[in-house]
């Protein structure tokens with residue numbers, strides 16, 4: 001009796017009910033908005049609603065494909081082709097959805113696999129945003145009908161944060177405005193506070209931003225990828241943003257002058273160090289899809305620079321020899337960093353490659369920095385190591401970027417990453433242990449920290465303070481064929497977890513980069529945000545009272561279940 005009374009009290013009290021688990025509406029639920037309600041939304045938008053499809057969907061029905069299925073072979077690996085479609089993710093595994101029973105809902109372009117095309121985790125409907133008003137209408141609709149919302153820009157997120165099963169998507173890709181202003185004054189700033197700056201709409205990609213800056217004889221801190229496909233004013237900057245120019249000018253977040261954003265309340269804010277400085281702080285590293293929808297970013301620009309570069313390639317027949325070489329290369333990174341070098345490298349137990357650069361550098365400085373390493377490598381040639389070194393000088397950084405950092409293809413394959421920010425001390429003292437953990441697998445590293453990144457006050461932006469002590473950000477990945485079973489994929493994930501654990505144990509105080517990391521990071525709050533987490537969470541709760549913006553391992557996501565659809569109440 002007593003229990004029953006308590007129960008009816010519970011269900012009759014609205015206040016108490018609100019604390020019960022409540023789930024966002026997804027496609028197929030009774031509470032999903034009706035066609036009429038979507039039509040009402042559409043009447044407020046500048047563009048028709050969009051109905052995203054997985055990238056392989058044009059191959060179905062198999063008997064009569066709806067599009068250019070055979071042409072997919074040529075475009076599949078092109079990151080810009082993927083970014084151009086609302087339903088395509090950079091890594092197609094994030095277009096799929098694994099049920100608890102292990103069945104994978106996917107749409108494989110390889111029709112021979114005989115799996116019917118499923119929508120997977122690709123959002124079913126959304127808004128092709130062209131301006132602030134479109135985004136405000138979309139956000140207000142999502143709050144009103146309590147639907148699961150996803151923000152997609154290029155779809156490059158390595159944790160699949162730009163997709164969610166049955167979701168409503170705001171696609172920012174077509175927000176392409178670019179404005180250069182040599183004497184930009186932030187809103188609310190005194191008129192003498194000017195910046196040589198460029199303002200990018202949320203959909204601008206790095207290849208577009210770099211070209212626009214170059215047309216003014218300017219450069220900017222930005223990402224590097226095949227074809228420059230990564231977004232310049234979306235997840236990249238919200239999560240930190242690293243660049244080969246970061247050791248010279250700081251991280252992406254260190255170069256932001258102003259941002260504009262639409263909140264879940266529908267408010268449109270201009271944030272900078274004078275207006276809403278707390279939100280400005282949090283949005284510089286607190287993560288994409290978390291605080292609101294960024295509509296533009298204003299970045300500092302710099303005069304163009306010449307670049308001296310060092311290209312190095314080595315192949316080994318004996319893994320022990322490669323281990324010796326890699327250990328030495330890791331060990332000298334603090335010295336290379338102090339001498340002004342940065343860049344990218346990759347290695348396996350049989351090969352190693354790096355392309356490093358120094359703005360304004362000379363060939364004499366190159367020799368000074370790398371001479372002893374090359375001698376060290378030459379000494380290993382008697383043990384089957386082959387090496388090729390190539391000095392490269394370009395009159396402009398843009399030329400160097402265009403020739404050496406934007407080529408190749410993105411893979412369009414199933415991928416997940418693991419990563420770690422490697423501090424100076426580890427490289428100096430534990431390069432052997434580090435190499436022993438890494439070389440059995442293939443890895444890449446981004447020599448994009450140190451220098452200016454270390455000199456900036458770690459508390460000046462929300463980004464992980466671990467960046468300030470790191471020299472390199474290294475990544476490794478797993479990959480699997482289309483059609484692989486959940487068990488096979490889980491086996492690969494176990495390898496990823498084991499490597500992550502080994503690196504965590506070696507560098508317990510450090511962390512990892514929110515944007516290039518794994519879904520299986522333990523204690524991700526510390527790993528991605530360090531001591532900034534509590535402040536980032538408080539700012540999240542203040543500016544997103546609806547908790548509308550939720551992404552995997554994002555600030556506040558611990559309040560949600562594993563699908564990020566239902567609020568936890570325990």
Ligand SMILES: Cc1cc2nc3c(=O)[nH]c(=O)nc-3n(C[C@H](O)[C@H](O)[C@H](O)COP(=O)(O)OP(=O)(O)OC[C@H]3O[C@@H](n4cnc5c(N)ncnc54)[C@H](O)[C@@H]3O)c2cc1C
Nearest residue numbers: 153154155156157161223224231234235236242288289294
């Ligand atoms: C090939 C490749 C190369 C890369 N190179 C670099 C590099 O050089 N440096 C580097 O730092 N990183 C690099 N990255 C990682 C990159 O920073 C992340 O993939 C980042 O998430 C991409 O952001 P996006 O906006 O392009 O992609 P999306 O996947 O569309 O978005 C990423 C996340 O941000 C959110 N988001 C996007 N736009 C907005 C917005 N307007 N408002 C609010 N939230 C938004 C999305 O919801 C999602 O959670 C690379 C990734 C790839 C795949």
Ligand SMILES: *[C@@H]1O[C@H](CO)[C@@H](O)[C@H](O)[C@H]1NC(C)=O
Nearest residue numbers: 068069070071072073074075
């Ligand atoms: C199909 O795609 C290929 C490669 O992109 C292209 O060459 C071809 O013209 C396309 N065919 C049609 C009918 O669009």
Ligand SMILES: *[C@@H]1O[C@H](CO)[C@@H](O)[C@H](O)[C@H]1NC(C)=O
Nearest residue numbers: 098099100101102103104105
């Ligand atoms: C697994 O669950 C999904 C969703 O409920 C269902 O469609 C599928 O048939 C199930 N698979 C198996 C093998 O039971």
Ligand SMILES: *[C@@H]1O[C@H](CO)[C@@H](O)[C@H](O)[C@H]1NC(C)=O
Nearest residue numbers: 110111112113114481482483
């Ligand atoms: C497509 O799948 C079939 C069946 O698994 C496989 O034999 C074939 O190699 C795959 N084709 C491609 C291009 O991957």
Ligand SMILES: *[C@@H]1O[C@H](CO)[C@@H](O)[C@H](O)[C@H]1NC(C)=O
Nearest residue numbers: 130131132175176177178201
């Ligand atoms: C883009 O620029 C054009 C021309 O300056 C302007 O009319 C438009 O409002 C801008 N759009 C956005 C979304 O800022």
Ligand SMILES: *[C@@H]1O[C@H](CO)[C@@H](O)[C@H](O)[C@H]1NC(C)=O
Nearest residue numbers: 179180181182183184185186
């Ligand atoms: C640049 O910004 C200044 C200060 O806000 C403004 O007065 C000027 O009109 C802007 N110039 C351009 C080209 O937009």
Ligand SMILES: *[C@@H]1O[C@H](CO)[C@@H](O)[C@H](O)[C@H]1NC(C)=O
Nearest residue numbers: 347348349350351441442479
């Ligand atoms: C690792 O790299 C080596 C050499 O570049 C290559 O032969 C091998 O296939 C790669 N292994 C994986 C798992 O990618």
Ligand SMILES: *[C@@H]1O[C@H](CO)[C@@H](O)[C@H](O)[C@H]1NC(C)=O
Nearest residue numbers: 248249303305306359360361
């Ligand atoms: C490069 O050299 C120019 C000209 O001497 C100088 O103004 C600039 O500060 C230098 N930049 C860097 C990053 O060293």
Ligand SMILES: *[C@@H]1O[C@H](CO)[C@@H](O)[C@H](O)[C@H]1NC(C)=O
Nearest residue numbers: 363364366367368369371372
């Ligand atoms: C390169 O540096 C080494 C050691 O500092 C020096 O011995 C050598 O002469 C230099 N070579 C050139 C070409 O400057």
Ligand SMILES: *[C@@H]1O[C@H](CO)[C@@H](O)[C@H](O)[C@H]1NC(C)=O
Nearest residue numbers: 375376377378379380382383
């Ligand atoms: C060259 O390698 C040998 C071992 O193979 C080592 O004893 C020697 O110290 C090395 N010399 C240099 C200059 O590194």
Ligand SMILES: *[C@@H]1O[C@H](CO)[C@@H](O)[C@H](O)[C@H]1NC(C)=O
Nearest residue numbers: 313314315351386387388389
């Ligand atoms: C190492 O092997 C790769 C791939 O075969 C090749 O491109 C590269 O030139 C080789 N480097 C050396 C130093 O032999």
Ligand SMILES: *[C@@H]1O[C@H](CO)[C@@H](O)[C@H](O)[C@H]1NC(C)=O
Nearest residue numbers: 319348349350439440441442
């Ligand atoms: C070298 O790497 C490959 C994977 O690319 C792996 O299969 C092999 O076991 C490794 N060999 C050694 C000696 O670590």
